[in-house]
Amino acid sequence: MASDTLGTAPGAAPAADNPPQDRPRWRRGHLATPLFLAAVVLALYGWLAAADLDSIEARVLTGDAIVTAAVQHLEITAIATLVVVAIAIPLGVLLTRRGMRWLTPGALALANIGQAAPALGILVILAMVFEVGRGIAIAALVISAVLPVLRNTIVGIQQVDATLVEAAAGMGLRPRQVLARVELPLAVPVLLAGVRSTLVICVGVTTVATFVNAGGLGDVIVVGIKTTRTPVLVTGAVLTAVIALGLDWLAGLLEHLLRPRGV
Template sequence: MKNLTIWEQLVEQSQMRWKEVLEATSVHIQLVFFSMLIAIVLGISLGILITRVPKLTTLVLGGAGVMQTIPSLALLGFMIPIFGIGVKTAIAALFLYSLLPIIRNTYAGIKDVDKATTEAAKGMGMTSMQILFKVELPLAIPVIMAGIRTAAVINVGTATLAAFIGAGGLGDFIFLGITRGIDGLILLGAIPAALLAIILETFFSAVERWTTPEGLK
């Protein structure tokens, strides 16, 4: 390895481990998918809740903020006594790490809806639930999607640390490369992780454009 450039190391490791890379990428995607799915469902629900119950705003946003300020490895450590070592702990930690941007943006998006618009909806006889789903959420979609995009990118990067607790993913190659001093092996994990983050960013940007009402584009 000492006589090879970093790119030659990368090519060599790719040829040796391409099946392992595919498996690790699959695991990485699953960690991100399931943690983001839970975070989106609960995050949007909590964001809606605090627009309806303002007294909970400080508690919910503050709690989610505390979760995100805890260092990633420390949060994984806190989860181990609850879920043990492995995939469940990684998904739980990634979920908690992804909550804040989604809750905050859902709250901000709904609160920023023009009051005149909601008053007009009330005047038309719409119920509170109808106003939420037919007026507020559609108008708040761009802001909500921005929060989901941010959470997804954070999630992909943080998921590399799942290797520390035996959950697998692309972080395995990064830490194996660091341990063995093989730069090409580090890139074997880092490059797919970066590409995955870019793909998710592009995907959620497309979803945002598709779901944004015509008048807001």
């Protein structure tokens, strides 16, 4: 019968509505990273609790000292990333405008030099000119990590379909409105991928901030190297990796939430 052919078969449960395609991707695998990182931190804590630490290791690996170093590390990373975003996104947008496109190769070349140069060398040069401290570390981080956000901002806007831009202009939108309502929203996935890369770079480079008296987990790592104390060195290195992976995971969630539907 027609009803049996086109409708639901007798005795069969009605078909469930298919969930949105992005919802399984949201649930699947997103909890794996934080659970893994929590397991790593617990394993590190258990190893240190069971280890026979000497007086130097016990003094360096106190809870207050580790928390202070981790908070300093996060503060430097966060400030440097915010400065990079505040500089690179407006600059990237500016370099995609018609009258400024000729400056794009030079700007990207300078950003490439900043990322290619050793972060420790940049720190030394800045320390010779200015006083040591957190400001020097943040400046070196910005120089080293500005490229991904700048490049991805330019690429993200450039890859927007020109017909969409023309259609928006044909509807009477001004250039700033086209940028805010069409170009930037469609460039969000690529732009946030650059921010994500910058975060990871900043976490790694922040470890050398210890050489300009800026604090962070680099202090723990350097003490472990100088005193040849493996537990101290491993603690600093593992916590740095955990912070990098954790921030990358959070940036991935933000990228997922801000991605326009259908993109």
